Amino acid sequence: MPKKLLQGNEAIAQAAEAAGLQFFAGYPITPASEIIHEMVNKKHIKTMQMEDEIASINAVIGASLAGLKAMTATSGPGFSLMQESIGLAHMMEVPLVIVNVQRVGPSTGMPTLPAQGDVIQCIHGSHGDYFPIVFYPNSVFELFRYTIAAFNAAEESMSPVILLSDGYISHLYETIVPHYDCTITPRSRPALGMGNRHFTGLSHKGSVLKTSDVNNYRQLIASFREKQQMTAHRHNYFEYLECSRETDTLLISYGALSRAAYYFKNDFALYRPIRMFPAVEEIRKIAPRYKRIRMMEMNTGQYVYEIERMLHREVEFIPILGGRIDPKEIKQTLYEQ
Amino acid sequence: MSNDTRFKRYLKLDLLPTPWCPGCGNGIALKTICQAFGELELPKQGTVVVSGIGCSGRSAGFFDLDSVHTAHGRAIPVAEGIKYANDTLNVVVVSGDGDLLGIGGNHLLHAIRRNTNITVICYANETYGMTGGQVSPITPHNTKTLTTPHGNPDYPADVQSLFKHHNCFYARTTAYHLSHMKKCFLEALKFKGFSFVEARTMCIVNYGRRLGYKNSNEMLLHYKEFYRINDYAEELAQDEIGILKTTTVS
Numbered sequence: 001m002p003k004k005l006l007q008g009n010e011a012i013a014q015a016a017e018a019a020g021l022q023f024f025a026g027y028p029i030t031p032a033s034e035i036i037h038e039m040v041n042k043k044h045i046k047t048m049q050m051e052d053e054i055a056s057i058n059a060v061i062g063a064s065l066a067g068l069k070a071m072t073a074t075s076g077p078g079f080s081l082m083q084e085s086i087g088l089a090h091m092m093e094v095p096l097v098i099v100n101v102q103r104v105g106p107s108t109g110m111p112t113l114p115a116q117g118d119v120i121q122c123i124h125g126s127h128g129d130y131f132p133i134v135f136y137p138n139s140v141f142e143l144f145r146y147t148i149a150a151f152n153a154a155e156e157s158m159s160p161v162i163l164l165s166d167g168y169i170s171h172l173y174e175t176i177v178p179h180y181d182c183t184i185t186p187r188s189r190p191a192l193g194m195g196n197r198h199f200t201g202l203s204h205k206g207s208v209l210k211t212s213d214v215n216n217y218r219q220l221i222a223s224f225r226e227k228q229q230m231t232a233h234r235h236n237y238f239e240y241l242e243c244s245r246e247t248d249t250l251l252i253s254y255g256a257l258s259r260a261a262y263y264f265k266n267d268f269a270l271y272r273p274i275r276m277f278p279a280v281e282e283i284r285k286i287a288p289r290y291k292r293i294r295m296m297e298m299n300t301g302q303y304v305y306e307i308e309r310m311l312h313r314e315v316e317f318i319p320i321l322g323g324r325i326d327p328k329e330i331k332q333t334l335y336e337q
Numbered sequence: 338m339s340n341d342t343r344f345k346r347y348l349k350l351d352l353l354p355t356p357w358c359p360g361c362g363n364g365i366a367l368k369t370i371c372q373a374f375g376e377l378e379l380p381k382q383g384t385v386v387v388s389g390i391g392c393s394g395r396s397a398g399f400f401d402l403d404s405v406h407t408a409h410g411r412a413i414p415v416a417e418g419i420k421y422a423n424d425t426l427n428v429v430v431v432s433g434d435g436d437l438l439g440i441g442g443n444h445l446l447h448a449i450r451r452n453t454n455i456t457v458i459c460y461a462n463e464t465y466g467m468t469g470g471q472v473s474p475i476t477p478h479n480t481k482t483l484t485t486p487h488g489n490p491d492y493p494a495d496v497q498s499l500f501k502h503h504n505c506f507y508a509r510t511t512a513y514h515l516s517h518m519k520k521c522f523l524e525a526l527k528f529k530g531f532s533f534v535e536a537r538t539m540c541i542v543n544y545g546r547r548l549g550y551k552n553s554n555e556m557l558l559h560y561k562e563f564y565r566i567n568d569y570a571e572e573l574a575q576d577e578i579g580i581l582k583t584t585t586v587s
Contacts, residue, residue, distance in 0.1 A: 022422075023418070023421070023422055025418065046421055046422070048417075048421060050414065051443055051444065051446075051447040052443065054411065054414070055411075055414040055417075055444055055447070056414075058407065058408070058411040058414035058415045058418065059414045059415070059417055059418030059421070060418060061407070061415055061418060062387070062405070062414065062415035062417065062418025062419040062420075062422065063418040063419065063422035064418075064422075065405060065415075065418075065419060066385075066418065066419040066422035066423045066426065067422065068422045068423075070418075085407075085408050087408075088407065088408045088411075092405070191423065192385050192403045192405070192419055192423070192426065193382060193383050193384070193385055193403055193423065193425075193426045194382060194403065195382075196349070196381070196400075196401045196402055196403060197403050197404075198397065198398045198403075198404050198405075198406065199404070199405045200397075200398065200405075201406060201407065201408060202406065209398060
């Protein structure tokens with residue numbers, strides 16, 4: 001397969017096609033718009049530009065129930081609008097993929113600059129308890145590879161899967177071979193129009209409403225968690241680089257920022273989660289080898305709580321705010337403290 | 338009509354009775370929808386009902402068809418997603434005025450613009466019944482509700498005006514005018530393009546009671562006295578029900 005110079009967002013679109021995408025609905029938003037631009041030119045993908053992100057996610061839910069592999073793509077503001085229906089998709093067990101190309105917030109923020117401010121929103125943005133699977137690659141090839149993984153995970157878990165990106169890697173051009181050898185998980189649930197099933201956001205057991213049955217609710221939530229963990233098990237993605245020199249420090253970062261962390265691979269051991277949620281268990285085995293654990297994020301501290309929760313120990317946190325990833329600046333911060 | 342039991346095929350009879358209050362008009366509309374399905378002999382495999390949230394939103398679960406009970410206001414975009422994914426399906430949205438015209442109003446506007454080939458049936462009871470009876474987008478001016486204790490200061494939305502210039506189907510009917518209601522549903526289901534029926538249904542418990550109606554029968558009789566049928570008119574007056582004259586596009 002020939003090499004291609006591809007933008008991150010183009011890689012997402014090509015991978016989605018390779019993973020069997022048949023329906024896309026979206027609303028224009030910087031820095032995710034290139035994805036819908038790519039989709040409208042693809043023959044076998046029905047693409048709709050909806051009136052807003054709420055309509056987009058709901059059209060995707062409808063299309064997925066009607067039997068098509070479906071996805072939407074947006075950025076932080078649109079992702080916030082989608083939250084209620086993401087909860088609905090979890091409750092109705094609808095497989096779909098949501099790409100969130102993060103930009104600086106809150107609110108309109110700095111639309112063209114990258115950030116990592118939507119990490120917590122991925123798991124706690126909708127009301128109630130639900131258990132999404134979230135991937136966050138850091139290169140154009142990885143966007144390709146993990147978009148396919150996201151589609152497979154969605155089918156395996158019968159739930160929405162979130163692919164995080166950011167304004168930096170989605171707008172990055174890299175030469176890649178747009179191909180990844182893996183099995184594509186086919187649709188498993190019969191499409192709408194084949195029976196008398198009732199899909200509902202109310203607590204339920206199969207097609208029967210159980211709006212005040214406490215035990216049934218507890219079982220339902222437990223089954224969601226179990227499904228997520230079974231699926232996540234098959235998608236155990238992370239990167240761990242041991243330092244060539246003796247070091248007592250593990251530096252954790254992810255997404256665009258982790259590309260800057262590679263500059264410091266001769267001084268620190270590096271760890272990068274790719275499957276953000278549920279967090280990869282391996283960190284529990286890696287962390288005890290290091291006295292100091294430091295973490296960089298392009299927010300004021302979101303994933304650091306997850307790492308601290310897992311390790312039961314303090315993690316030094318370095319915020320890199322405002323969308324500027326400057327290795328010199330990062331170096332200064334890292335070596336001064 | 339009374340001997341025609343084809344409508345039963347479309348209902349999950351074992352789930353009855355519905356959760357609606359005694360005297361509610363939703364059941365009348367639900368049965369009439371099923372009668373229209375029966376008359377058209379819509380295939381059960383190949384027909385999908387989508388609903389939103391509220392009293393009317395509970396309708397979807399009673400159809401013996403594949404059905405989707407979506408988030409509040411989002412029945413139309415879900416239905417559009419289903420229709421675009423598989424255009425051989427008959428997609429019917431059943432929801433209320435608060436759901437379709439209030440929280441979901443933007444989606445209605447754009448579904449009309451896109452002229453998506455789906456049928457939307459709106460149980461228009463002029464109130465948010467499930468939450469206790471608050472003012473809705475089509476509550477008449479000066480009406481007292483829980484959230485307008487001094488009377489509704491606003492005027493009801495003129496829904497038909499959204500449809501006039503888009504070659505979509507619009508009809509208004511009431512729970513009193515049974516055969517007219519069925520006619521509206523039949524024509525809406527047959528229409529190629531976006532069709533919308535505003536079916537006035539009475540809510541005695543959380544709405545009519547506060548307006549001085551003694552029972553739901555009085556509300557039905559009000560429909561009888563207040564509304565005149567004016568089918569295929571250019572425009573429906575406030576006290577008229579009927580099918581708006583539209584250009585059929587196919």
